Amino acid sequence: MARAAVLGRLTWRVATVVAARDEGEVARTLVLDVPGWTGHAPGQHVDLRLTAEDGYSAQRSYSIASAPVDGRLELTVQRVADGEVSPYLVEVALPGDSFEVRGPIGGYFVWRGGDPSPVLLIAGGSGIVPLMAMIRTRSANGSRVPFRLLYSTRSPATAIYADELAGADPGLQVAYAYTRHAPPDSPRPPGRLDGALLAEAGWPAELAPACYVCGPTGFVEAMADLLVNQGHAADRIRTERFGGTT
Amino acid sequence: MTDTWVDGNELAGPLREIFAVDVTVAHGQCVHCGHRCTLAEVRVYSRAPGLVARCPSCEAVLLRVVRSPARVWLDLTGLAYLEFAAP
Numbered sequence: 052m053a054r055a056a057v058l059g060r061l062t063w064r065v066a067t068v069v070a071a072r073d074e075g076e077v078a079r080t081l082v083l084d085v086p087g088w089t090g091h092a093p094g095q096h097v098d099l100r101l102t103a104e105d106g107y108s109a110q111r112s113y114s115i116a117s118a119p120v121d122g123r124l125e126l127t128v129q130r131v132a133d134g135e136v137s138p139y140l141v142e143v144a145l146p147g148d149s150f151e152v153r154g155p156i157g158g159y160f161v162w163r164g165g166d167p168s169p170v171l172l173i174a175g176g177s178g179i180v181p182l183m184a185m186i187r188t189r190s191a192n193g194s195r196v197p198f199r200l201l202y203s204t205r206s207p208a209t210a211i212y213a214d215e216l217a218g219a220d221p222g223l224q225v226a227y228a229y230t231r232h233a234p235p236d237s238p239r240p241p242g243r244l245d246g247a248l249l250a251e252a253g254w255p256a257e258l259a260p261a262c263y264v265c266g267p268t269g270f271v272e273a274m275a276d277l278l279v280n281q282g283h284a285a286d287r288i289r290t291e292r293f294g295g296t297t
Numbered sequence: 298m299t300d301t302w303v304d305g306n307e308l309a310g311p312l313r314e315i316f317a318v319d320v321t322v323a324h325g326q327c328v329h330c331g332h333r334c335t336l337a338e339v340r341v342y343s344r345a346p347g348l349v350a351r352c353p354s355c356e357a358v359l360l361r362v363v364r365s366p367a368r369v370w371l372d373l374t375g376l377a378y379l380e381f382a383a384p
Binding site for chain 2: 061
């Protein structure tokens, strides 16, 4: 068994926004310059802290969207109706603004590039974000590990990273489950990601793929149950639930 | 549907303030029902003054962590043990 890494003290670092771009109708990506950042493993997250002039501060966790690069990281934040941190990041933050981040954090929901097993990624809504970090890392490293992504989203307008996923290399196969509105050329009518689509677009359990499931809690519970019912071993399924609404 | 819990990945940052290794990949056993899993797989209720982690099998409280500006309280009475890879 691998020995545990003794981690350095977790320190807050200043992150400065250097670019921002909208991702479909539902999210925004912030590109951050973080001096002293020495990369991360795909799937890890950061804690982000905003502090007001009066000293009041609010802290939330966000998955890292980018492949590891020294000094730089990207966060994709979902537009939400209320909250203390996300509305600022989505609606207000502009290049030149800064706040604090600490990380990278979390060693469980992580893809290690040294594992040659095929990879099955299952995303619900903005659960795509840490999975995109895995896809981008695979691409950046020239990895030939075959990936399949099943992405559940309400409609084409709510899909994050759609253009980048459409241009992916043949080693990444992408299937969408549109839950409300499917585009005219969709092979399936609108509906939830079900066992039939999982069997068709996922990997057979005999290949023992590494499975990563991320999304709202109810979605993740349903997908983990489907995987187990189709014969996938529980210890091959890693999950990250971010609460929220389905 | 509104979900009221997230999973143990949420504990990684707050527990990194206390432990020198990533506790979310450690295995723990529930005192109440004997269920064993990684801390990343427990249920975390965070809409409270602190974080409360519950067993995914029997829902008993495994761990609580509360912090003030100057103090941290860590309650591990619901865990029989934590098993780490040796550093």
